[in-house]
Amino acid sequence: MATIRSIAKQANVSIATVSKVLNGKTGVKEETRQLILNVAQELNYRPNLNARSLKAGIARTIGILAEDLTVFNTPEIIDGIAVGCDRVGYHYILANLRLFKRFGHRMPDPATHAALIREALDTLLSKQVAGVIYIGSHSHQVPLLAEYNELPFVCAYCTCDTLPSVVYDDETASYDLTERLLQNGADRIGMITGPVDSLHSMSRGRGLMRALYDHRVPYNPALTLTGDWERDSGYRLAAQLLDAGVNAIYAQNDNMAMGVLDCCSARGVAVGRELQLVGFDNRDICQVCRPRLSTVALPLFEIGQTAAGHILKLISEGEPPALLTKLPCTFIERESTIRKEG
Amino acid sequence: MATIRSIAKQANVSIATVSKVLNGKTGVKEETRQLILNVAQELNYRPNLNARSLKAGIARTIGILAEDLTVFNTPEIIDGIAVGCDRVGYHYILANLRLFKRFGHRMPDPATHAALIREALDTLLSKQVAGVIYIGSHSHQVPLLAEYNELPFVCAYCTCDTLPSVVYDDETASYDLTERLLQNGADRIGMITGPVDSLHSMSRGRGLMRALYDHRVPYNPALTLTGDWERDSGYRLAAQLLDAGVNAIYAQNDNMAMGVLDCCSARGVAVGRELQLVGFDNRDICQVCRPRLSTVALPLFEIGQTAAGHILKLISEGEPPALLTKLPCTFIERESTIRKEG
DNA sequence: TTGTAAGCGTTATCAT
DNA sequence: ATGATAACGCTTACAA
Numbered sequence: 001m002a003t004i005r006s007i008a009k010q011a012n013v014s015i016a017t018v019s020k021v022l023n024g025k026t027g028v029k030e031e032t033r034q035l036i037l038n039v040a041q042e043l044n045y046r047p048n049l050n051a052r053s054l055k056a057g058i059a060r061t062i063g064i065l066a067e068d069l070t071v072f073n074t075p076e077i078i079d080g081i082a083v084g085c086d087r088v089g090y091h092y093i094l095a096n097l098r099l100f101k102r103f104g105h106r107m108p109d110p111a112t113h114a115a116l117i118r119e120a121l122d123t124l125l126s127k128q129v130a131g132v133i134y135i136g137s138h139s140h141q142v143p144l145l146a147e148y149n150e151l152p153f154v155c156a157y158c159t160c161d162t163l164p165s166v167v168y169d170d171e172t173a174s175y176d177l178t179e180r181l182l183q184n185g186a187d188r189i190g191m192i193t194g195p196v197d198s199l200h201s202m203s204r205g206r207g208l209m210r211a212l213y214d215h216r217v218p219y220n221p222a223l224t225l226t227g228d229w230e231r232d233s234g235y236r237l238a239a240q241l242l243d244a245g246v247n248a249i250y251a252q253n254d255n256m257a258m259g260v261l262d263c264c265s266a267r268g269v270a271v272g273r274e275l276q277l278v279g280f281d282n283r284d285i286c287q288v289c290r291p292r293l294s295t296v297a298l299p300l301f302e303i304g305q306t307a308a309g310h311i312l313k314l315i316s317e318g319e320p321p322a323l324l325t326k327l328p329c330t331f332i333e334r335e336s337t338i339r340k341e342g
Numbered sequence: 343m344a345t346i347r348s349i350a351k352q353a354n355v356s357i358a359t360v361s362k363v364l365n366g367k368t369g370v371k372e373e374t375r376q377l378i379l380n381v382a383q384e385l386n387y388r389p390n391l392n393a394r395s396l397k398a399g400i401a402r403t404i405g406i407l408a409e410d411l412t413v414f415n416t417p418e419i420i421d422g423i424a425v426g427c428d429r430v431g432y433h434y435i436l437a438n439l440r441l442f443k444r445f446g447h448r449m450p451d452p453a454t455h456a457a458l459i460r461e462a463l464d465t466l467l468s469k470q471v472a473g474v475i476y477i478g479s480h481s482h483q484v485p486l487l488a489e490y491n492e493l494p495f496v497c498a499y500c501t502c503d504t505l506p507s508v509v510y511d512d513e514t515a516s517y518d519l520t521e522r523l524l525q526n527g528a529d530r531i532g533m534i535t536g537p538v539d540s541l542h543s544m545s546r547g548r549g550l551m552r553a554l555y556d557h558r559v560p561y562n563p564a565l566t567l568t569g570d571w572e573r574d575s576g577y578r579l580a581a582q583l584l585d586a587g588v589n590a591i592y593a594q595n596d597n598m599a600m601g602v603l604d605c606c607s608a609r610g611v612a613v614g615r616e617l618q619l620v621g622f623d624n625r626d627i628c629q630v631c632r633p634r635l636s637t638v639a640l641p642l643f644e645i646g647q648t649a650a651g652h653i654l655k656l657i658s659e660g661e662p663p664a665l666l667t668k669l670p671c672t673f674i675e676r677e678s679t680i681r682k683e684g
Numbered sequence: 685t686t687g688t689a690a691g692c693g694t695t696a697t698c699a700t
Numbered sequence: 701a702t703g704a705t706a707a708c709g710c711t712t713a714c715a716a
Contacts (some may be wrong), residue, residue: 001709003709013686013687014687015711016688017686019712023711027686032686046467046468047709047710048470048710050395051392051396051692051711052709053392054392054692054693054709055692055710056711069417069421070418074417075411075412075416078411078438079411079443082438091435091469093433093435094435094436096424098421101421122388126390126391128392255630262632285630288573288627345692346693346694346695347693355702356702357694357703358695358702359703361696362695365695369701369702371701371702374701389694390694394693396692396709396710397693397695399708399709
């Protein structure tokens with residue numbers, strides 16, 4: 001590997017001069033500059049980033065602490081972070097807690113969780129990262145550790161008491177989607193929620209209720225049924241809602257919406273014409289089922305970008321970002337909510 | 343941040359002694375050892391990995407060069423690599439080419455592709471990685487660059503002329519699945535392939551033909567139709583196959599199988615009873631559709647682990663791994679191929 | 685305009 | 701058993 005030392009020797013100058021040129025500093029004769037640049041090119045010089053970081057005391061690198069890389073939201077968020085970092089010449093290091101792989105849908109108990117975070121954080125800190133972005137595999141509170149004070153820390157797709165967090169705006173998305181259903185002619189909207197103790201169930205439900213209220217459509221609690229995010233609950237509860245005479249169903253995630261779709265197909269209900277159906281999350285299935293499912297796309301990439309922006313601001317000691325940033329979702333209209341003509 | 347220097351001062355010993363203790367070297371009085379360990383703990387010492395790498399001239403880190411992190415196969419492969427690295431105390435750095443994001447399904451032209459690789463490789467080499475694993479977003483030949491000679495290099499999920507590559511065994515999977523279809527009572531198997539110029543179309547087709555031959559079932563070329571990996575081609579071609587009187591359909595990917603499923607549902611064909619259907623890839627949809635789709639799971643995690651094993655072997659200068667490693671897939675039987683009783 | 689030298693945190697050699 | 705010191709590649713005062 002070529003070093004500034006080898007360049008210096010080859011070009012018959014001092015390493016200081018080489019360093020200056022390579023770092024774009026002024027005060028070097030143009031002729032020398034060119035010479036050094038040529039030699040560097042010729043020797044295929046690549047700066048040793050470890051040496052640079054050592055010298056600087058900190059790496060131009062942020063750590064990404066992901067709860068589980070293989071959960072659907074995570075790669076896209078990382079992609080957003082990467083683009084945000086690229087823009088300012090920062091790199092990133094990934095640490096994967098593998099929470100889903102290890103514990104499935106249940107979170108580990110807080111002590112175990114904290115131990116895993118601490119371990120990963122140790123590695124990251126050993127690599128002198130300038131800050132850390134924590135990516136949740138779903139929305140929840142992250143255990144608050146004393147270690148977070150050691151360096152800039154931002155949460156993405158999850159929250160933590162005292163840390164700047166970037167999440168998506170459930171409630172508004174739900175409000176907008178309900179409004180659309182109404183505009184499309186629905187007046188009896190059934191809703192299938194997640195478990196009652198889920199924050200998402202709450203905020204999505206609230207969005208619907210607010211939209212109904214604003215449009216002077218009375219909210220009928222009997223048309224809200226509690227599911228469990230799984231497809232089969234969608235199937236089961238759809239039957240009840242259909243019996244209750246709804247003309248639209250809002251399933252709070254795509255999985256359950258798929259169950260609804262099947263139930264309708266079994267009962268000969270034409271989704272999109274007789275019944276409007278909308279899901280949430282914009283998973284791959286939405287494009288593959290028939291009719292294609294209208295749904296809400298999560299701003300994953302933007303969450304990543306925003307989190308990157310936050311951490312970078314924190315690192316450069318700019319003003320700290322807001323404690324909670326809510327990014328808007330996007331309603332995606334497909335065939336399951338085609339507007340009735342007339 | 344605590345350093346060995348601060349530990350040394352605190353413990354009233356030299357930095358050399360501290361280093362020895364921290365690295366588990368012998369020749370230190372047990373008493374001193376304990377003292378140093380205590381102080382290190384107390385100061386919350388974390389080794390500076392940059393300094394270590396600088397000193398060592400190389401980092402205990404491998405680079406992962408992914409064509410696109412957001413493509414479905416990639417996170418799982420990375421997960422496998424991560425576990426492989428963890429076992430031996432190696433870390434990894436991720437570089438994302440974003441090929442799919444930038445160019446969609448079409449690969450960029452080789453010059454552009456090479457330029458992107460080179461750029462990412464520069465960064466990785468600047469960080470003194472000990473080797474690189476390249477992850478393809480689909481199976482194809484990777485452009486061969488001179489730079490690959492600078493350090494150990496392994497391909498995962500794709501191949502490159504002279505580089506050790508780890509891929510999955512299409513053909514055997516296809517053979518096995520066909521055999522299963524036969525055992526389940528099928529004797530007229532229709533196949534929907536990908537584009538003719540795809541390597542996967544070829545090898546999967548070959549697997550089917552070999553299985554038919556071995557079981558003395560004549561292969562009828564008229565029952566093999568060419569699709570384009572997209573769902574709609576599955577729908578369209580299923581109609582033809584059904585008309586031709588097949589009692590099983592092998593769609594060479596899950597997407598197309600979903601089209602087949604819809605076509606069957608439209609025509610009132612009971613998949614799983616009247617017609618066996620099998621896909622390939624084991625995408626999320628397989629669990630969500632009804633009947634659930636039998637399919638072939640790709641050994642993604644294993645590809646990652648194996649690639650990690652290869653690169654680590656290369657780094658430690660053990661014997662070089664085989665140029666091509668083919669890992670077995672797993673047939674996953676679900677409802678779409680339930681065996682006919684009797 | 686150019687060069688010398690110190691120092692970032694480690695490890696390792698060689699004295700003591 | 702312990703310590704002084706050089707070196708890894710780089711940046712940066714400061715000197716020439």
